Amino acid sequence: MLKIENLHAAVDGKPILKGLSLEIAPGEVHAIMGPNGSGKSTLSYVLAGREGYEVTEGSATFAGQDLLAMEPEERAVLGVFLAFQAPVELPGVGNANFLRTALNALRRAKGEAELDAMQFLKLARTRMKTLGMTDEMLKRSVNVGFSGGEKKRNEMLQMSMLQPRLALLDETDSGLDIDALKLVADAVNALRGPDFSALVITHYQRLLTHIVPDRVHVLAGGVIVRSGGPELAQELEASGYAGVQDGTPSKRSFDGSPVAA
Amino acid sequence: MPAVTETIETVQAVTEGGYKWGFETDIEMEFAPKGLNEDIVRFISKKKNEPAWLLEWRLKAFAMWQKMEEPRWAAVTYSPIDYQDSHYYAAPKAGPKSLDEVDPELLKTYAKLGIPLKEQAILAGVEGAGESPSDSGRMPIAVDAVFDSVSVATTFKHRLEKDGIIFCSISEAVQEHPELVRQYLGSVVPQGDNYFAALNSAVFTDGSFVYIPRGVRCPMELSTYFRINAKSTGQFERTLIIADAGSHVSYLEGCTAPMRDENQLHAAVVELVAMDDATIKYSTVQNWYPGDAEGRGGIYNFVTKRGACRGARSKISWTQVETGSAITWKYPSCILQGDDSVGEFYSVAITNNRQQADTGTKMFHIGRNTRSTIVSKGISAGRGQNTYRGLVKISPKAHGARNFTQCDSLLIGDQCGAHTVPYIENRCMSAKVEHEATTSRIAEDQLFYCRQRGLPEEEAVGMIVNGFAREVLKELPMEFAVEAQKLLQISLEGSVG
Ligand SMILES: Nc1ncnc2c1ncn2[C@@H]1O[C@H](COP(=O)(O)OP(=O)(O)O)[C@@H](O)[C@H]1O
Ligand SMILES: [Mg+2]
Numbered sequence: 001m002l003k004i005e006n007l008h009a010a011v012d013g014k015p016i017l018k019g020l021s022l023e024i025a026p027g028e029v030h031a032i033m034g035p036n037g038s039g040k041s042t043l044s045y046v047l048a049g050r051e052g053y054e055v056t057e058g059s060a061t062f063a064g065q066d067l068l069a070m071e072p073e074e075r076a077v078l079g080v081f082l083a084f085q086a087p088v089e090l091p092g093v094g095n096a097n098f099l100r101t102a103l104n105a106l107r108r109a110k111g112e113a114e115l116d117a118m119q120f121l122k123l124a125r126t127r128m129k130t131l132g133m134t135d136e137m138l139k140r141s142v143n144v145g146f147s148g149g150e151k152k153r154n155e156m157l158q159m160s161m162l163q164p165r166l167a168l169l170d171e172t173d174s175g176l177d178i179d180a181l182k183l184v185a186d187a188v189n190a191l192r193g194p195d196f197s198a199l200v201i202t203h204y205q206r207l208l209t210h211i212v213p214d215r216v217h218v219l220a221g222g223v224i225v226r227s228g229g230p231e232l233a234q235e236l237e238a239s240g241y242a243g244v245q246d247g248t249p250s251k252r253s254f255d256g257s258p259v260a261a
Numbered sequence: 262m263p264a265v266t267e268t269i270e271t272v273q274a275v276t277e278g279g280y281k282w283g284f285e286t287d288i289e290m291e292f293a294p295k296g297l298n299e300d301i302v303r304f305i306s307k308k309k310n311e312p313a314w315l316l317e318w319r320l321k322a323f324a325m326w327q328k329m330e331e332p333r334w335a336a337v338t339y340s341p342i343d344y345q346d347s348h349y350y351a352a353p354k355a356g357p358k359s360l361d362e363v364d365p366e367l368l369k370t371y372a373k374l375g376i377p378l379k380e381q382a383i384l385a386g387v388e389g390a391g392e393s394p395s396d397s398g399r400m401p402i403a404v405d406a407v408f409d410s411v412s413v414a415t416t417f418k419h420r421l422e423k424d425g426i427i428f429c430s431i432s433e434a435v436q437e438h439p440e441l442v443r444q445y446l447g448s449v450v451p452q453g454d455n456y457f458a459a460l461n462s463a464v465f466t467d468g469s470f471v472y473i474p475r476g477v478r479c480p481m482e483l484s485t486y487f488r489i490n491a492k493s494t495g496q497f498e499r500t501l502i503i504a505d506a507g508s509h510v511s512y513l514e515g516c517t518a519p520m521r522d523e524n525q526l527h528a529a530v531v532e533l534v535a536m537d538d539a540t541i542k543y544s545t546v547q548n549w550y551p552g553d554a555e556g557r558g559g560i561y562n563f564v565t566k567r568g569a570c571r572g573a574r575s576k577i578s579w580t581q582v583e584t585g586s587a588i589t590w591k592y593p594s595c596i597l598q599g600d601d602s603v604g605e606f607y608s609v610a611i612t613n614n615r616q617q618a619d620t621g622t623k624m625f626h627i628g629r630n631t632r633s634t635i636v637s638k639g640i641s642a643g644r645g646q647n648t649y650r651g652l653v654k655i656s657p658k659a660h661g662a663r664n665f666t667q668c669d670s671l672l673i674g675d676q677c678g679a680h681t682v683p684y685i686e687n688r689c690m691s692a693k694v695e696h697e698a699t700t701s702r703i704a705e706d707q708l709f710y711c712r713q714r715g716l717p718e719e720e721a722v723g724m725i726v727n728g729f730a731r732e733v734l735k736e737l738p739m740e741f742a743v744e745a746q747k748l749l750q751i752s753l754e755g756s757v758g
Binding site for chain 1: 704705706707709710711712713714715716717718720721724725727728729730731732
């Protein structure tokens, strides 16, 4: 399970997370909502171990292991997967090659046999079909020239191939049409089980009608200001984040921008 | 098994850092005395039982060399070379006449180099051995192996002879095909072309010779493995490839050397001649010992490579992956004489630790509608210095000539350097020359993305670098591309973290 206690983190010396605590039990999916700039991506980067995201206080453990002491690739081996808000382009690196290298790096680290090109291709094709992706996507450079929707699907393809135990989805639904959104939800739901946890960062309640979360949290000003069941998401969508701000309620729409009075 | 498969396995088998080809083979050698003078030139010529005209040719080159000055314009620095403190001839004593006579140490060397051991019998020159296609079902690759000063064996010769193709060591060609050698030797790179070419012309010891007859498409990749083994020796190989009208050949050279504290000189000359409608594809995977992390030892790779597109519609394509050597000074060039002839230069050069590379190409547009493409990818890490130096020269009569040049530099760390020095001399109004250049660093978000997916940092760097170099790597014969990718990653070990 994921256990975050009193987490403080700074970027460029500027405090962003200010004492965040959160527990996700095995088999649970939690959602995080909150205005822009509240620290949602920062949280996902801190958990995944990105350079420059400095933890100043607190702890984060997964499956009993101290996440914060591990290299990013060690966290990946442990089962942490981050679906990036803005997936990164790797010019000249073939998508299939990247995916297979990643899959085999994880398998190697776990002492499992690596997949050869044929085994890999077979698996990838099955997964791509369910995500509505074509073979052609395997030949292109990783995320280069992909549309926004294609990038997000590609993240989901990676997730479904790498079979994480903890998936962090950072606004994977943003910019997706309803069909693509359903495919993303299907990919997450397919992984749900007693040994899988997820943290789904989103602005929109509509994703959460397809991935029904066990808990919903509101992140504002670097701390969790409110938690509840799935109904909290609906409430937020209706009323915005007004009233849930970190002690200083101000009128903001759900994307964080001030609402004209 | 083709050379490349074993080579890949050799590379794959190794897991720890450092140069993997640094082993030394302890076999009985015959040396010329140290030093360089007319007598040494005569000694080499005599050893090789050369005709008088070739000795004269060498002596003329030596006389020219003595009057020349070592070039200093390249962006590389090194202490002066003592040309008298080196052997100019070193050969294994045990001649590879039959399998029994082959020194087992030599065979071990080739095993380590990844030269197909299944073809040991061929390497040893046993008649008729290995002439059937290899059982892996892949296209066989004919190999010529040059160990210090001599070519020790050439595989698949008889198969090639059926098509009239000559693939042998240049020493053998001097004996068997003197008229061809005499006609073409020095016709692209004359003896006095430059300091190192003059030195090579005087003392070259071996190298490969290829002749593809009219209209013949060479049925397999030809390749040569060069190995410097002996201490205090230079290697001066000379390669000559002639593609007659309408023929086609793809040739690849690979090279390695032991790890030593001393610097060893490698001054090769490669000449290519393409007649009407002929195509020569020349690929290099250069992996000479680069020296240690502090810059001790390593090969000085001072090489002259030039191809002449003599015929109309002929094409010469250079692809190089330069990962080794302490210093690389090398400008594979094309003289585009024939109308509509095409020159290409695809290069990846890596400098890590204290390595220095000054490399590029020259494209001489002489014929009408000649076209050239230059794609250079320089990767600098550690304290490496990487310079692209190129010349595109278009003569007044080269109407409709076109050149496209792209130079990209990738920097890893903040103590390395990348430099781009493109010269353009365009004396023809109707010609078109385009140049693009970029310099970039491996982005933090790219590294993080790869590592988040489980790639260890060095593997992540290797992946990004290979992506950066892909346009060039895809020009390599397919099997070698895999080998080259692994080399790029190995060469960058220790450059991150
Ligand atoms: N690399 C960075 N450098 C400086 N400030 C940053 C950086 N990344 C995030 N921030 C700041 O941290 C705060 C939280 O950002 P982020 O975690 O991206 O929020 P969210 O994902 O909730 O929109 C914002 O004020 C943002 O400007
Ligand atoms: Mg964000």
